[in-house]
Amino acid sequence: xxxxxxxxxxxxxxxxxxxxxxxxxxxxxxxxxxxxxxxxxxxxxxxxxxxxxxxxxxxxxxxxxxxxxxxxxxxxxxxxxxxxxxxxxxxxxxxxxxxxxxxxxxxxxxxxxxxxxxxx
Numbered sequence: 022x023x024x025x026x027x028x029x030x031x032x033x034x035x036x037x038x039x040x041x042x043x044x045x046x047x048x049x050x051x052x053x054x055x056x057x058x059x060x061x062x063x064x065x066x067x068x069x070x071x072x073x074x075x076x077x078x079x080x081x082x083x084x085x086x087x088x089x090x091x092x093x094x095x096x097x098x099x100x101x102x103x104x105x106x107x108x109x110x111x112x113x114x115x116x117x118x119x120x121x122x123x124x125x126x127x128x129x130x131x132x133x134x135x136x137x138x139x140x141x
Contacts, residue, residue, distance in 0.1 A: 022084055024124065035122060041080035044091055044129075047117035051109045053101035058094045058134035088127040091118075096135040107131040 024040070026033040045057050057079035081092040091114065097106050111129045118124045 024084065024089070024122075026123070035124075037082040038077045040082045040089075040091070040118065040122065040124070041077040043121055044080055044082075044093065044114045044118060045077075047114045048093060048095060048110045051106065051113050053098050053106040054110065055096045055098050055137040058096050089124055090128045090130070091126060092130045092132065094132045094134045096137055097133055099136050099138040103133055107133070 022037055024035040024037075026035065048054055048057070059078050079094045083090040083092070093110065093114070095106075095110065097103055110131050114129050115126050118126050
């Protein structure tokens with residue numbers, strides 16, 4: 022599925038993979054995020070950290086009617102308050118998608134797939 026935008030100059034089509042990549046990049050800028058996790062851990066391995074080119078495997082973009090929903094699967098750092106990290110991710114992703122693509126996001130669901138302990 023993709024998002025269709027009609028402008029004065031013509032039609033713009035934005036794929037869900039582009040939305041997922043932008044959302045993943047915005048989430049990775051938040052403090053306390055170690056990485057994105059795969060949404061299907063059974064098939065892809067337990068709590069695998071995804072690289073930038075694979076963010077779309079850790080983010081699900083859904084369209085229901087005219088509403089846009091984003092599900093994000095992340096791994097957080099140990100010792101960070103998880104509720105604050107999730108709230109920051111939601112705010113940052115919503116703001117970035119609105120400013121970058123002009124999309125109004127109805128909901129951003131954050132799923133914590135793991136906690137990474139730093140090796141010091």
